[in-house]
Amino acid sequence: FTEDDQTDQTAAAAATTKLITQNHVNAIVGAQFSGGTIASIGIAKAAGVPMVSPSATSPALSNLTLTGGYFFRTAPSDALQGVVAANYLFTNLSYRYVNLVGRDDSYGRGLVGVINTKFTTLGGHVNTTVIINPKATTFTTDLQTLFSTNPQAVYFAGFPGEGLILMTQWQQGLSSNTGWNRPWIFSEGLDSQTFMDQLHASSVSVDVTKIKGTSPVSPFGAVHDVFVAQYKAATTTTSTPVLYTDYTYDAVYLIALAAQKAGSVDGTAIKANLPLIAKGAGTVITPGNWTRALTTIAAGGSVNWEGAAGSEDFDANGDVRGPYEVWGVNSTFQIVRLAFIPESSIQTAPPLLPSSHVVTASSSGFVEKVQTAVVTRRF
16 A cells, blocks of 8 residues: 655555555554654554665654654664754865754754754854745745855755755745855755756756755665666666665565564564564564565574665664765756765764854864765766
8 A cells, every 4th residue: 555645744644544444554654754753653553563664864763752663764863964054064075154044843843953053063154044834825025034144065965856846946046146156965865866867957057066965875786786676677667766765675585584484464563573673683684585585484484684775773862873875966966976975984963052052162083084085976
């Protein structure tokens, strides 16, 4: 059974209710975005149905009071992406004054909140944070506010829907607002080749080659290569999987393994076994090894899922860690990887400050940094 959360909290809650009460599902892959997940998790928790999201990244979901332990995710929390972004802005790009814009939901507010905290801790200044209504049709006033404090750059945590409108109006206002001509750094929610193509189109004419961004990313290696080959064979395409495809694959596989390990499709049994099948102990199971998993579990053995998106080792909050990338757009207007940030170099985010907080503290001895520069992107 499938339902569309429409990137809308009300629709997500309705979809979750339908899946549980009408379709009688025992687990849910989703929701796709944080606001929809927060709107849905109470419904799922009350019904004893675990949710495994491949792409809901808000730090607010690392809260057992909210989730009751019924929420898991295969992509890292934005508590990590915010640290990566702040470190990249401060250390690698040498910015000291940046402003932030985020969509008005738990994803946008959560990510810009982490960036604000980390960037100011490093010694930078966030003078303006603008939270935008993702359903708005004009952002001119928001743009005027955003650039009124003369930032060196702007980080945007959003999705293509509002992103296309905002960036179109930014481009249209450049000729009469020279102070708007600043670099943009995008979150993974805007990491989309289709979106870059829309911005580059003659009707918008944004110079996308000046855009950079941050995103969670799957590690290189044979396991991920097997997944990509299987994906291309199954979809009869030569295209590489888009962002979060591998995280979605892992979410489905983890639910299936947990049910198999439990010997039951009961939701509470699946919930109890999800942390047990990716803990680093037992027979390693990778994409394409379902028969080995069944044999191992039938014999009473333990399995350790090493997935398409990496090691999905859930902590007590249902969170995982993972590497990130910095991406950009090349001269042929294609998204490419600029740098790879390994999991081991990413610190956990400090406690969040309010989005409007401004601090003038000096640098705090930052040691993590972007490590491996490359010229092509792999999935």
